[in-house]
Amino acid sequence: MVYDVWRGRWQLVAGDGDSESMALVPLDEVDEEGILSFSDIESYGGNSSAPTADTLELAESILQRLQPGDRHEMGQMVYQNAIAAGVLMMAVALFWWLTVSVFGNELGSEDAQLSLIFSMNYKWVAALVPTLIFVATTLMKMSREKSQPWAGLVAGAMLILALFLAIEPIGHLAFGSAPAIMLLHSARLMILGVMVHYCASMFLDALLLRWVRDLLANFPVDISPLGGAPAEGQAE
Helix, strand or coil: CCEEEECCEEEECCCCCCCCCEEEEECCCCCCCCEEEHHHHHHHHCCCCCCCHHHHHHHHHHHHHHCCCCHHHHHHHHHHHHHHHHHHHHHHHHHHHHHHHHCCCCCCCCCCCCCCCCCCCHHHHHHHHHHHHHHHHHHHHHHHHHCCHHHHHHHHHHHHHHHHHHHHHHHHHHHCCCCCCHHHHHHHHHHHHHHHHHHHHHHHHHHHHHHHHHHHHHCCEEEEECCCCCCCCCCC
């Protein structure tokens, strides 16, 4: 950790000088020990409430994982992730609409075996799998960034359920008398699941980076490589 929580203060812990890992550091390092207290933040933030130790730890975790070089690069990463997420979101919508709704009969959706779970038809399964993947991806992000075990537990269960639904048509083919087109049914579900996962992941990363950028703008902390000092005159 970069900030050790001790009596309501965050103490800067220097890392190796050649490390490229990013960390939160005080903007005004007049204190030789690098201490950033609640009073410093409150006086800077005006009417804004001071960030808690958990808030700074969450921001640090996001920076360590995504590795932005500075605030300008952080803004570019927000833009790039948001654009990529939008592209994938529309790709998912068009893929589902074309392969499940418009050309579903031609691709054998009506002849697909009913799911063993609640006897759902293929259209319901094709809607449920992306939903499960989206929620599971969101919970995985929450579990990783905020160290919440229950969110990770639920995310893992949802991923297994989505995987079961995606490969279930192959099971009907392998252990039953289902036609070979069931392979195509599984392929469509897997493609939908993968695209939804990356779409949700990139959009959530964009939201998290934007939140960190707002935190840096509202309080006297900045980002800098471990062991280094924040660059002067960084773009807001």
